Structure formats: structure tokens, C-alpha cells
Amino acid sequence: MTTTERDWDAIVVGSGMGGLTTAAYLATNGLRTLVLEKHYVAGGNAHVFRRQQKFEFDVGVHYLGDCGPDGGIPTILRGVGLEGKIEFLEMDPDGFDTLMFPGLTFKVPKGWDRYRERLVEALPDDETGIHRCLDVLQGVAAEFGKVQMPVAPEDVPRMMEEAPTFMKWGMRSLAELFDDCHLGQKARAILAAESGDYAAPPSRAPILMHAVLIDHYLKDGGYYPKGGGQVLPAHLVDVIRSHGGEVRTRAGVERIVVEDGRVTGVVTQKGEAIEAPIVVSNADLKRTFLEMIGEEHFSAQTIASVKKYRMALPLFCVYLGLDMDLRDKIPNTNFWVYSTYDIEGLYQDCYEGRIPDELLVLITAASVKDPETEAIAPKGCSSIEIMTLVPAGYEMWGLEKGPAAGEKYHKNEKYQAVKQRLTDALIDGAEQVIPGLKEHIVWKEAATPISQEHFTFSTGGTSYGLEIATDQFGPSRPPPKTEIEGLYLAGASTVYAHGIGGVMSGGVGCASEILGRNLAREVREGRVYGDPSKLTGGGPDWDPWEASRGVAPAKD
Ligand SMILES: Cc1cc2nc3c(=O)[nH]c(=O)nc-3n(C[C@H](O)[C@H](O)[C@H](O)COP(=O)(O)OP(=O)(O)OC[C@H]3O[C@@H](n4cnc5c(N)ncnc54)[C@H](O)[C@@H]3O)c2cc1C
Missing domain, CATH: 3.50.50.60 (FAD/NAD(P)-binding domain)
Known part of the structure; x- marks a missing residue:
């Protein structure tokens, strides 16, 4: 009944x-x-999910921005009576993200000024372009607060007056800004390296998205919720x-x-x-x-x-439990490992249905970000997550309709083979920042876009909803x-x-x-x-x- x-x-x-x-x-x-x-x-x-009564893994909370006392997330929590209930642990202020490219490592520090200084120091030939580019990004982010979305036609004159940088640049692509600033390939790659946070290349990403994203990390650093x-x-x-x-x-x-x-x-x-x-x-x-x-x-x-x-490109994630303690061994940072400076090309491969040969490898360790919570990993052990962008679509996984339509996939040989290949590639990538990692793996599993669709019913197994473009x-x-x-x-x-x-x-x-x-x-x-x-x-x-x-x- x-x-x-x-x-x-x-x-x-x-x-x-x-x-x-x-x-x-x-x-x-x-x-x-x-x-x-x-x-x-x-x-x-x-x-989160737990394994072996020992390890806990995050699906989609790796780092947060704007979590200082009056930051965006704490303010929202305060409104429903949760003030002080969640402690936000700050990641390394000298480099909450570490961008690794062939021959160049760049630590993204807290603070726009330090970020600017460090970029100029790393790329002196691009000094003029970097200043211009950051002036625009910082201006768009700062002016965003004055914008009432959607912008009503009668509000345009006020906005032109009060938010001129936003009005001029906000909805244009990041690549247009890079072109306008005559930036070289290395500068473009470093500036766009965290684009994995929204899964779109400079040619598609709106300047507003990029500006607001980096601003919410830069202005107060990166954070992880304790527990x-x-x-x-x-x-x-x-x-x-x-x-x-x-x-x-x-x-x-x-x-x-x-x-x-x-x-x-x-x-x-x-x-x-x-x-x-x-x-x-x-x-x-x-x-x-x-x-x-x-x-x-x-x-x-x-x-x-x-x-x-269009939906955002999906992610592929590997979760490892290690019998090795990374607390105090690696900095409290997310590592973004690239083997190419061609970020556009990497996305283009995905759009054309190919797994890029030169994968982005993003490594983050919850037990380093929150060293005291033993439920994440006990002392002597570590819990890490490794991620990359992959193409959308069922074909590369040997599937036709996908799990939301009831298709079974766990025993599909092609599915398992692709999953294994990607898992190995990401672990190889992670070895670059954690040498000897492979010898210490005591738990290993991976989540594909197919798993994402299975668990959340997201179209195309996307992690981020509609494509940011x-x-x-x-x-x-x-x-x-x-x-x-x-x-x-x-x-x-x-x-x-x-x-x-x-x-x-x-x-x-x-x-x-x-x-x-x-x-x-x-x-x-x-x-x-x-x-x-x-x-x-x-x-x-x-x-x-x-x-x-x-x-x-x-x-x-
Ligand atoms: C791998 C990964 C890494 C990420 N890293 C970060 C990060 O470091 N920092 C950050 O800020 N963001 C990160 N994100 C993004 C962030 O996690 C998401 O944008 C956010 O959690 C999405 O929230 P949502 O409200 O859109 O709902 P979702 O998280 O999409 O949840 C939707 C819910 O609806 C349920 N549902 C669907 N259909 C039905 C139905 N028919 N009936 C009942 N329930 C249903 C699903 O099961 C699901 O629980 C990451 C995401 C992923 C996947």
C-alpha cells in the first residue's frame, strides 16, 4: 500500500x-x-568513506577558501547557529598549493601581494604582463561584491561606474586576458594550474570564475575542516x-x-x-x-x-591508505604535478575523448591537513587522494548506457583495464612527491566518472555540475x-x-x-x-x- x-x-x-x-x-x-x-x-x-576501520577518504572536500573568522563559509554556518562548531585548519600559508612543472616548482602563498611578488620572481620576462593580469583578476574579484546578479539593464550605468573592471572583463575568457597581457606559455600555465578546481581551460573559463576562485584562497589561505x-x-x-x-x-x-x-x-x-x-x-x-x-x-x-x-569534465580519483606517516614529512599543501606546460592541450585531449598522455596529477593528504584526527589515519599511517581530469562518455569505459540507466560495470573487462591503467599512472605521478610511496600502499581503490554517476546520479559522472564556461x-x-x-x-x-x-x-x-x-x-x-x-x-x-x-x- x-x-x-x-x-x-x-x-x-x-x-x-x-x-x-x-x-x-x-x-x-x-x-x-x-x-x-x-x-x-x-x-x-x-x-567521506572509511576502509579497514583505519582510513577515511574525502570525496570532494580537499581544501576550502575564505574560512577565517568572518569568511564566507563560517558566516553561513553562524547564521544557523553553528558558530565555533567547526574548526578550520589552515594549510601552509607559504604554499597551500604547490604547482610542479618540468623544471619549475611554484608555491602559491596566502596573500595577493606575495603571490604577485613570487610570480614576478619566477617569471621575470613576464613581469609587465603579470602585473596587468593580476590587476584585472584582483579588480574583478574585488568588484564582484558590488554586483547584483543577474545584472539588470537599469543597473548598468551604476555598475560601469562602480565595477568597471568586472564589467569589462568578468565574462570574457581567461585566455583573452592572457593574450591581452602577452603572457608566455609558462606564465599562462602557472596562472591556470589550479583550473582543475573548476575543470575548464583558459579558452573556456570565465575570468570571473578564475578571479573569484583564486581570490577566495589567496585572501585568507587554504583550509581543511578539523575532523x-x-x-x-x-x-x-x-x-x-x-x-x-x-x-x-x-x-x-x-x-x-x-x-x-x-x-x-x-x-x-x-x-x-x-x-x-x-x-x-x-x-x-x-x-x-x-x-x-x-x-x-x-x-x-x-x-x-x-x-x-554541457556538463563539466569528470574526475578520476585514487584513494590510498599508507603504512607510512606523512605528517611532518611533506608540507601541508596540495601538489599539482604537470608534465607539460600545455594546459589547453591537456583539456583538448579530454574534449576529444582521449585520456591525455601527460596527465595532471593532483595529490592531497587529509592526514597531513588534519594530523590529529586519528579516524582519518592512525599515527604511523596516512590517507591520500590523487585526482585527474578525464574525458566524459561511456565508450572509453566499454559501457553503453551508464549506471543510472541500470548498466552493470564492475565486471566489465574494459572498464577494469582502463581503471587499472589510470590508477597506475596516478600512483606513478604521486611517486614524484612521495618517493617510495608504492612500497607503503596497504589500501588502494579508485573512483571513475562511472562510480560518480552511480553514487550521485550526476549526468556524465561530472563532479562539478554544468561546465564552467x-x-x-x-x-x-x-x-x-x-x-x-x-x-x-x-x-x-x-x-x-x-x-x-x-x-x-x-x-x-x-x-x-x-x-x-x-x-x-x-x-x-x-x-x-x-x-x-x-x-x-x-x-x-x-x-x-x-x-x-x-x-x-x-x-x-
Ligand atoms: C573529486 C572531487 C573533488 C572536489 N574538491 C573540492 C575541494 O577541494 N573544494 C571544494 O570547495 N569543492 C570541491 N569539490 C566540489 C564540491 O564537492 C561540490 O561542488 C559540492 O559538494 C556539490 O554540492 P551540491 O550541493 O551540488 O550537491 P552534490 O554533492 O552533487 O549532491 C547531490 C546529492 O543529491 C543526491 N541525489 C541525486 N539524485 C537523487 C534522487 N533522485 N533522490 C535523492 N537524492 C538524490 C545525490 O546522491 C547526492 O548526495 C570536489 C568535488 C569532487 C567530486
């Missing part, structure tokens, strides 16, 4: 950081809010549950129900009907529109845009409010873009749309909606992973 629940003011489909932030802001503002997550633990890309990535979703789950809401895991949604142009609730994969006048989808954008709701409920123009959107940025991305009454969006594919900071801002923006107030401004002015005395998270015996789970009620 199908059950019907009618207790909720709002349902959030998906428990990524965008969905959980929206839900926490709704719940603390008095809406009875239900989060439904299909995976067995909340957090989406911010969840591992799972503390972020776990504390938001606590806020939701302690303010009249609920978060259910293993509770996938099959359909979002729309009647006469407005949302009325959802039907879960187990067949339960749950009614609510507001539904927020934090799930994949294309699947939300085309599969969970259906083309017939939207305008032809919306459906044409949704079908046309000049024709898919700013007003070209969907806002939180849709044309269907009661249907809202939160997450990486919206106008707020991806990254933990991006989707959390988007969650506040989504809740603001629903409540008809500017919550970001209210919180900046000191408003706190959550009641800290109700919260149960934190403390020595609290396990963020367990706190992020919950079982959906059994079907009748």
Missing part, C-alpha cells in the same frame, strides 16, 4: 552541501523541512533535525510531482507519496528537469536550454527559482556555481528566494536563526559519519 505524508512545508531532494544549507536555513526559519537522500550517508560530494570533510554535512544535519526537520538517507526520489503548473510533492523510489508545497532539487539538473519532472511541465525554451547545457556562466546558469511554482534549485549547476563555498552560498540564496528575504544580508548584519542550545553535534564521542545517516521509514 502506498503511504502519503502531509507533514512538510518543504522537501529537499538530495543532501549535497547546497541542499543541506537550503534545508538548514528553511528549518531554522520555521519551515518543517524534509531532506531525502538516496545514498546511505548525507553530504553528496562532501561525504574531516564529513563534519560539514553532519553539523547541518544536526541543525535540520534539531529544528523540526528530518534528513532521511536511503530515500531516493523517483518523481517530483507537478500539477497544474505547481509542485505538490514527491514520490520516492519505494513508492511513498510525500506532499509539500515547496520542493528544492539538489539533484542533477538535467535529471531533475527531464526525468524527475518531465519536459511537458516546462516551456519549450527551458527544455531546449536544459538539453543544450563563458557561455554557461552568470545569468546563463539557472537561478534557484524556476518557472514552476514551488520548485527551486540548489547545487553546483545553479548561478552560484560549484565548490563547497559556491553551493553553500547557493543554499542561502535558494532559501532567500523561498522566504522572500535576503538572508545573506541579514546574516552578514548579525542575524542568527538557529538555536545553538538545541544542537547535539560535536564533542569527543560524536561521529560525524554516524550523525549523517538515518534510515527512511519502512514502506507499509
